[in-house]
Amino acid sequence: xxxxxxxxxxxxxxxxxxxxxxxxxxxxIFGILNFINFAHGEYLTVGAYAAFVANVxxxxxxxVALLVAVPITAGxxxxxxxxxxxxxxxxxxxxxxxxxxxxxxxxxxRNTIEIIWGSKLRDYAVPSGQAMTIAGVRITALxxxxxxxxVLLMVxxxxxxxxxxxxxxxxxxxxxxxxxxxxxxxxxxxxxxTWIIGISLTVxxxxxxxxxxxxxxxxxxxxxxxxxxxxxLGGIGDxxxxxxxxxxxxxxxxxxxxxxxxxxxxxxAFAIMVLMLLWRPEGIRGENA
Amino acid sequence: MSEQDPLLDVQGLKKHFGGVxxxxxxxxxxxxxxITGLIGPNGAGKTTSFRTIAxxxxxxxxxxxxxxxxxxxxxxxxxxxxxxTRTFQEARTFPSMSVFENLLVGAVGNRGEQLIPASIGAxxxxxxxxxxxxxxxxxxxxxxxxxxxxxxxxxxxxGERKLVEIARALMTEPDLILLDEPMAGLxxxxxxxxxxxxxxxxxxxxxxxxxxxxxxxxxxxxxxxxTVMEAGRDIASGTPAEIKRDEGVIEAYLGSDAxxxxxx
Numbered sequence: 001x002x003x004x005x006x007x008x009x010x011x012x013x014x015x016x017x018x019x020x021x022x023x024x025x026x027x028x029i030f031g032i033l034n035f036i037n038f039a040h041g042e043y044l045t046v047g048a049y050a051a052f053v054a055n056v057x058x059x060x061x062x063x064v065a066l067l068v069a070v071p072i073t074a075g076x077x078x079x080x081x082x083x084x085x086x087x088x089x090x091x092x093x094x095x096x097x098x099x100x101x102x103x104x105x106x107x108x109x110r111n112t113i114e115i116i117w118g119s120k121l122r123d124y125a126v127p128s129g130q131a132m133t134i135a136g137v138r139i140t141a142l143x144x145x146x147x148x149x150x151v152l153l154m155v156x157x158x159x160x161x162x163x164x165x166x167x168x169x170x171x172x173x174x175x176x177x178x179x180x181x182x183x184x185x186x187x188x189x190x191x192x193x194t195w196i197i198g199i200s201l202t203v204x205x206x207x208x209x210x211x212x213x214x215x216x217x218x219x220x221x222x223x224x225x226x227x228x229x230x231x232x233l234g235g236i237g238d239x240x241x242x243x244x245x246x247x248x249x250x251x252x253x254x255x256x257x258x259x260x261x262x263x264x265x266x267x268x269a270f271a272i273m274v275l276m277l278l279w280r281p282e283g284i285r286g287e288n289a
Numbered sequence: 290m291s292e293q294d295p296l297l298d299v300q301g302l303k304k305h306f307g308g309v310x311x312x313x314x315x316x317x318x319x320x321x322x323x324i325t326g327l328i329g330p331n332g333a334g335k336t337t338s339f340r341t342i343a344x345x346x347x348x349x350x351x352x353x354x355x356x357x358x359x360x361x362x363x364x365x366x367x368x369x370x371x372x373x374t375r376t377f378q379e380a381r382t383f384p385s386m387s388v389f390e391n392l393l394v395g396a397v398g399n400r401g402e403q404l405i406p407a408s409i410g411a412x413x414x415x416x417x418x419x420x421x422x423x424x425x426x427x428x429x430x431x432x433x434x435x436x437x438x439x440x441x442x443x444x445x446x447x448g449e450r451k452l453v454e455i456a457r458a459l460m461t462e463p464d465l466i467l468l469d470e471p472m473a474g475l476x477x478x479x480x481x482x483x484x485x486x487x488x489x490x491x492x493x494x495x496x497x498x499x500x501x502x503x504x505x506x507x508x509x510x511x512x513x514x515x516t517v518m519e520a521g522r523d524i525a526s527g528t529p530a531e532i533k534r535d536e537g538v539i540e541a542y543l544g545s546d547a548x549x550x551x552x553x
Contacts, residue, residue, distance in 0.1 A: 165397055165418050168386070172394040175383040182343060182377075183395045184369030184461050 008255045010137045014212060016250020017150035022205035022223065023230035023242040024157060025198035031174030031237030032194040033085070035098035040202065040227060041220030042109035047073040047203025048215045049113055055124050062126050066207050070200045077199040078192055080105070086188075106221065114217040121214040124207075146208045153201060154243050161239060166193060174237055225266055226253070229273035235283020244284060248272075296321045296356060296465055296497055297342075297373070303350035303521075304334075304341045311337040313521035315351070319465065324491055324498045326508045329518035330541060335501045336378075338518070339469050343375045344368040356464060372464035378473050380450040382457075384443035388434055389425055391442050391453050395460025396421030421460070428456045432486070448479035452486065459490075468500045472507055480504070484511055509533070517541065 026040045050072050054065035084105065088098060131138040161167035173180040173190045181187060209219065230249045234241020252272060253265045276283070295318035304312040312334040319325045327335050340346050342353055344365040353360045355371055363371070374395075383391050396417075429435040432452050437445060442453055451471065458466050468487070472480045484507065490496040502508050508515065509529045517525040517532060519541045525532060532538055 165393060165421065168390050168393050169397045171386060171390075172383050172397075175385060176381060178345070179377065179381045179383065180394065181345070181365040182369065182375050183397060183457060184366055184374070185394065185397045186366040 005258065006135070007137050008258050009251060010139060011257075012251030012254035013247070014139075014143050014146055014250075015254055016247035017147050017154075018205045018208045018212070018246075019223065019226055019230055019250045020243045020246025021150050021153060021208070022202045023227045023234070023246040024154070024239045025200075025202035025205070026227050027231045027234065027237055027242040028170070028174075028194050028198040028239055030231065031239075032170060032191055033089075033098070034177075035095040035102070036228075038099060038102040038224070039106035039109060040102075041222070041224040042106050042113075043073060043077055043199050043220070044202045044206035044209075044223065045113055045215075045217060045220035046076060046109060047199070048206035048210045048219060049117060050203070051207045051210070052117075052122055052124065052215060055126075056122070059125075062124055062207075062211070065124075066204065069207065070203050073203045074196045074199045077195045081191065081195055110217055110221055117217065119217055121216050123214050124210055126211060142211055146212055149204065149208060153204060157197075157201070157239060157243075160197070170194060222266075225273075226269045229269040229276075232273050232281075233276050233284060235285050238283060238285060241283045241285045248284075294357070295319055297499065298354040299338075299342065299351070300354070301351035302338060302341060302348055302353065304337050304346050305349045310521050312341060312348075315518065315521065315523055317516040317523050317526060319497060319499050320514065322491065322495050322497055323513045324487065324500065324511055326512035326515040327499060327501045327518060328503075328505075328508055328515060333518040334521040335518055336469060339375065339467055339499075339501060342368075343373065343467060369461050369463070372462070373467065374458045374461045374463040374465075375467035376451075376454045376458055376469060376471065378470045380447050380454055380474070382442035382445075382450050382453050385441060387439050387441055388445070388453055389429065389438045391457050392425040392428060392460050393421055395457040396424065424460060428459055432456050448475060448482060451475060451479070451483055455483075455486065455490075459496075463496075465497045465499060468498060468502075470502055471500065472502055472504050480507065487511065 022040070022044055025043075026037065029037050029040070047069050051062070051065040051069035054060045054068040055062050058065075060068065084101065085098060088101060093101075126142070129140045129142055131140045159167075161171060169180070169185050169190055170193065172183065173185060173187060177187065180190075206215075206220065209215075209223070226249055227246075230245035231242050232245070233248060234243070234245030249269050249272060253268050256264060256268045297319040299315060299317050302312050302315040303310070315334070315338055317325075317327070327338065329335055337346065341348050342360075344360075344363050344367065347362050351361070353363075355373060358371055360368055360371055360373070383394065386394075426435070426438075429438055432455075434449065434452060434456065437449060442450060445453065455466070455468075455471075471483055471487070475483065487498060488511065491498065500508070500512065512529055514526065515529055515532045516523050517535070517538045524537050524541060525535045527535070
């Protein structure tokens with residue numbers, strides 16, 4: 001084998017930063033609602049297709065399409081919460097019951113998308129552009145934008161969580177629901193905002209992934225395992241951990257291509273997840289989540 | 290509301306769990322600016338009463354009236370909004386948040402519907418947030434916690450965490466604070482600090498307290514009035530001196546283990 005090619009690392013950062021965004025959404029929803037949303041991947045897919053309709057069917061430029069897709073999909077997630085999860089929560093259904101419900105929701109959404117748009121790969125109407133070579137690494141302008149958007153959103157999430165009362169209330173609710181309730185926090189309002197913020201990040205991740213590769217009805221579902229791995233790696237419910245976890249998993253997957261066949265990528269994520277659960281189930285950041 | 294009306298008026302409160310009548314017809318009142326104690330043997334229903342008043346349980350009967358407002362069966366956020374807040378037995382804080390952030394959580398209930406401005410522009414605090422920050426800093430100074438303002442709550446000792454918890458409760462601008470065994474697990478010297486703190490809040494800030502506590506010395510020393518519970522109902526109410534002489538109370542306490550451990 002020749003010297004390590006930094007190309008794999010850069011590919012890993014591109015993939016990892018998009019996984020990280022979606023994983024932050026997943027982990028926030030877990031932290032506040034206390035259930036594993038199996039349909040999280042489908043929200044990513046719904047967002048990617050909403051942007052596809054705006055971009056290809058309606059002919060809007062992709063940044064505008066993204067800005068259209070985010071509120072539509074976030075609104076969709078809030079509506080699903082009202083119609084499906086809220087009544088179940090009120091009846092006291094626990095995490096397992098909600099998890100099973102989300103499995104059903106995941107299948108229903110995925111098949112609905114497939115019925116409407118078919119199962120074949122679709123692309124956004126965006127030229128992928130000439131790759132340039134920087135320090136021996138090939139990268140397109142679009143990929144640089146993908147990384148920048150992901151990093152920018154992570155900073156926004158950080159500021160939201162630490163500098164706003166909404167963010168502090170979200171962390172408080174995630175940390176101790178009873179104490180948050182007795183501080184006067186209306187949990188249902190926090191739940192609504194968590195869906196909006198978590199799903200918005202996930203939609204951006206979906207569109208960025210679609211820009212980097214293609215979109216298809218199973219894209220979100222295929223990413224679910226990777227997102228779980230990122231969330232577990234970072235410590236369940238910890239947004240900063242999920243950022244770190246997503247980036248690590250993305251890099252590990254892409255760098256593994258240098259050593260094993262690319263078809264083993266999901267196995268790499270799965271192996272990391274299992275090892276992490278055995279070694280440090282509380283996540284890389286430890287107990288301060 | 291007239292001068293004589295109690296701040297909190299609980300009448301015929303009931304809370305049953307299956308066949309267990311945890312609270313079964315409790316009557317008691319808390320006067321304005323008083324420190325009122327709720328005591329009783331293990332399993333008398335004190336903590337369940339607290340939880341029911343604070344909106345964590347739906348009562349099976351009776352009424353809770355606070356400052357003239359009916360709070361029977363209200364949810365926790367409504368109860369806090371009305372002016373009642375509670376603390377927990379084990380000095381609960383948000384461990385991964387700073388002391389300052391712990392206090393800010395208490396400000397949430399007061400800020401109405403303006404969550405959107407909060408999420409736009411990191412340094413552009415809304416008016417509500419600015420007030421919450423000022424209030425938090427003022428309370429940190431008042432409680433002598435300003436030196437640990439930016440430390441994570443998990444790094445503090447149990448006494449400081451108890452003060453943080455009470456300060457967070459104060460951030461909700463309550464008229465009544467429910468203290469659930471505030472001295473549980475505290476070392477002796479810290480207990481004295483917390484007692485002085487509660488008394489200062491009553492004197493200087495006209496705060497009203499309702500306390501469940503097992504430590505009889507503390508209760509007799511700090512309370513203006515005491516209600517004694519047994520088997521889910523009140524068996525006596527009065528001043529500490531009256532309670533000490535009450536035959537029924539003495540019997541209730543001698544008939545069971547009065548000062549062992551906490552109730553679930």
